[in-house]
Amino acid sequence: xxxxxxxxxxxxxxxxxxxxxxxxxxxxxxxxxxxxxxxxxxxxxxxxxxxxxxxxxxxxxxxxxxxxxxxxxxxxxxxxxxxxxxxxxxxxxxxxxxxxxxxxxxxxxxxxxxxxxxxxxxxxxxxxxxxxxxxxxxxxxxxxxxxxxxxxxxxxxxxxxxxxxxxxxxxxxxxxxxxxxxxxxxxxxxxxxxxxxxxxxxxxxxxxxxxxxxxxxxxxxxxxxxxxxxxxxxxxxxxxxxxxxxxxxxxxxxxxxxxxxxxxxxxxxxxxxxxxxxxxxxxxxxxxxxxxxxxxxxxxxxxxxxxxxxxxxxxxxxxxxxxxx
Amino acid sequence: xxxxxxxxxxxxxxxxxxxxxxxxxxxxxxxxxxxxxxxxxxxxxxxxxxxxxxxxxxxxxxxxxxxxxxxxxxxxxxxxxxxxxxxxxxxxxxxxxxxxxxxxxxxxxxxxxxxxxxxxxxxxxxxxxxxxxxxxxxxxxxxxxxxxxxxxxxxxxxxxxxxxxxxxxxxxxxxxxxxxxxxxxxxxxxxxxxxxxxxxxxxxxxxxxxxxxxxxxxxxxxxxxxxxxxxxxxxxxxxxxxxxxxxxxxxxxxxxxxxxxxxxxxxxxxxxxxxxxxxxxxxxxxxxxxxxxxxxxxxxxxxxxxxxxxxxxxxxxxxxxxxxx
Numbered sequence: 001x002x003x004x005x006x007x008x009x010x011x012x013x014x015x016x017x018x019x020x021x022x023x024x025x026x027x028x029x030x031x032x033x034x035x036x037x038x039x040x041x042x043x044x045x046x047x048x049x050x051x052x053x054x055x056x057x058x059x060x061x062x063x064x065x066x067x068x069x070x071x072x073x074x075x076x077x078x079x080x081x082x083x084x085x086x087x088x089x090x091x092x093x094x095x096x097x098x099x100x101x102x103x104x105x106x107x108x109x110x111x112x113x114x115x116x117x118x119x120x121x122x123x124x125x126x127x128x129x130x131x132x133x134x135x136x137x138x139x140x141x142x143x144x145x146x147x148x149x150x151x152x153x154x155x156x157x158x159x160x161x162x163x164x165x166x167x168x169x170x171x172x173x174x175x176x177x178x179x180x181x182x183x184x185x186x187x188x189x190x191x192x193x194x195x196x197x198x199x200x201x202x203x204x205x206x207x208x209x210x211x212x213x214x215x216x217x218x219x220x221x222x223x224x225x226x227x228x229x230x231x232x233x234x235x236x237x238x239x240x241x242x243x244x245x246x247x248x249x250x251x252x253x254x255x256x257x258x259x260x261x262x263x264x265x266x267x268x269x270x271x272x273x274x275x276x277x278x279x280x281x282x283x284x285x286x287x288x289x290x291x292x293x294x295x296x297x298x299x300x301x302x303x304x305x306x307x308x309x310x311x312x313x314x315x316x317x318x319x320x321x322x323x324x325x
Numbered sequence: 326x327x328x329x330x331x332x333x334x335x336x337x338x339x340x341x342x343x344x345x346x347x348x349x350x351x352x353x354x355x356x357x358x359x360x361x362x363x364x365x366x367x368x369x370x371x372x373x374x375x376x377x378x379x380x381x382x383x384x385x386x387x388x389x390x391x392x393x394x395x396x397x398x399x400x401x402x403x404x405x406x407x408x409x410x411x412x413x414x415x416x417x418x419x420x421x422x423x424x425x426x427x428x429x430x431x432x433x434x435x436x437x438x439x440x441x442x443x444x445x446x447x448x449x450x451x452x453x454x455x456x457x458x459x460x461x462x463x464x465x466x467x468x469x470x471x472x473x474x475x476x477x478x479x480x481x482x483x484x485x486x487x488x489x490x491x492x493x494x495x496x497x498x499x500x501x502x503x504x505x506x507x508x509x510x511x512x513x514x515x516x517x518x519x520x521x522x523x524x525x526x527x528x529x530x531x532x533x534x535x536x537x538x539x540x541x542x543x544x545x546x547x548x549x550x551x552x553x554x555x556x557x558x559x560x561x562x563x564x565x566x567x568x569x570x571x572x573x574x575x576x577x578x579x580x581x582x583x584x585x586x587x588x589x590x591x592x593x594x595x596x597x598x599x600x601x602x603x604x605x606x607x608x609x610x611x612x613x614x615x616x617x618x619x620x621x622x623x624x625x626x627x628x629x630x631x632x633x634x635x636x637x638x639x640x641x642x643x644x645x646x647x648x649x650x
Contacts, residue, residue, distance in 0.1 A: 178598075
């Protein structure tokens with residue numbers, strides 16, 4: 001996020017990096033200057049206009065209200081407030097207007113939801129959406145840099161015929177950990193009572209909230225694949241009215257934040273290695289469904305660390321600032 | 326296949342390994358004996374009862390009729406005859422009876438189709454199937470051992486920060502090749518006119534043919550993931566009648582060739598590393614769809630080299646032999 005504040009020339013008067021007591025005192029670099037990290041105590045938020053939170057749900061729950069009570073607007077990148085009815089859940093390309101209904105906290109959606117709703121927004125506006133069936137191919141960086149490091153270590157071990165250690169994936173805090181290298185794990189986040197995982201239910205609930213439409217049906221299967229960075233999604237979308245494929249392609253091409261890479265006959269389609277370090281959502285494999293006359297299939301890829309997290313948070317901040325002007 | 330003929334104690338009187346002129350003269354081991362490979366010329370099929378073909382579609386097209394004219398029954402593992410109306414396409418757990426309608430050639434279906442239909446068979450019989458929406462996570466061994474070797478080489482190169490070479494995937498004979506290591510490629514086999522790939526259309530057409538039911542709707546998205554061995558599939562199934570989830574689980578548990586691994590709350594689900602060297606189809610993540618009252622979601626994993634190829638071919642041969650007895 002700090003890198004993107006800098007890259008996008010965000011109007012920062014003062015950057016105040018906050019972290020745990022353990023990291024306080026360390027330096028970070030911003031616009032060529034060295035800034036000392038302070039401890040994230042309630043008082044540290046005095047005088048802050050916009051507070052960007054990304055240190056886990058429990059930290060947000062504890063400190064976001066403290067920041068708000070000191071006058072800051074919090075943009076929270078965790079799951080803590082996303083489904084709170086008083087907290088707007090925002091993807092600027094989709095529901096920018098919701099930002100201005102905030103009561104101090106604005107939530108950044110889950111990475112896998114963000115890229116999907118950006119791709120679906122033009123179809124929702126033009127045809128309406130009946131339901132969505134999505135299967136994801138999610139990279140390990142969504143589970144933190146330690147998970148990325150573990151994938152590297154495990155891959156090296158497999159290639160060298162050495163013992164493979166698994167301590168993080170699929171869910172750090174659960175008891176069982178599985179090899180991710182050269183494997184696929186159909187679990188992201190903890191199990192829910194209905195047999196879905198929390199990640200899957202995030203996609204279900206957040207999509208409805210962002211479109212402000214409880215009538216959209218969503219079913220998700222969230223799967224971790226041995227990719228460092230970039231989430232991919234196979235999305236089946238049942239529209240409310242008939243469509244022409246050429247029109248769908250045209251709508252997507254004109255949609256903000258979307259890049260269409262769609263020419264299977266020339267082997268052109270989005271892939272996570274190509275999406276790395278890009279802030280857009282890439283859409284390809286656009287094709288008429290074979291089982292339903294109003295359904296279309298899409299392949300959606302984006303950098304989960306950028307549009308799926310940092311970029312979206314900064315875009316919310318930009319919208320906030322432009323409104324306040 | 327030779328290994329499985331041995332392991333399953335198939336009644337082989339004489340094994341006659343045939344290959345290209347280049348491989349003729351080499352030795353292979355069978356039941357502790359060394360057998361010399363002969364050149365696959367038409368005359369080599371004289372006296373053969375069952376001919377197992379697995380050397381690519383063009384070889385099958387040329388030599389299968391030669392084998393048949395010499396009295397052999399051909400079990401073909403390529404795409405050459407699968408959709409030929411005179412050729413049964415067989416997965417013994419699903420349509421064993423079709424074997425006996427052969428006119429000399431029996432086709433082994435595509436790996437991604439086989440594991441799916443084995444899992445769907447009990448649901449088809451009990452409820453009927455309206456339509457299927459499947460997204461696959463296919464391992465590189467489906468593209469041959471060279472692709473597996475390339476994934477190893479590329480992975481090593483990425484980990485060592487060296488240049489990555491891509492010469493095989495996604496489709497050897499096409500002009501563009503992409504990095505598979507730590508990436509996901511949404512193309513398996515060549516593009517078709519409707520925007521789907523041939524692999525996707527194989528799943529569509531073969532499923533209908535195996536169930537002998539053109540009314541089943543199938544849409545597939547076939548994706549290659551950096552896994553050595555074992556295909557995974559996220560399958561949405563719309564049934565023709567209402568169902569109880571407990572009954573679906575029970576039907577799957579009793580289905581031949583199926584092992585249910587389904588307890589997300591205990592982190593139990595199928596994964597490709599666990600399916601390696603197993604001949605069964607593993608099913609988990611069984612859950613009620615959130616968007617359709619008659620739909621169920623499944624996660625289906627199997628070893629694409631075994632049940633997806635060799636094991637299924639030998640099972641067909643076993644059925645043939647048991648009939649002939």
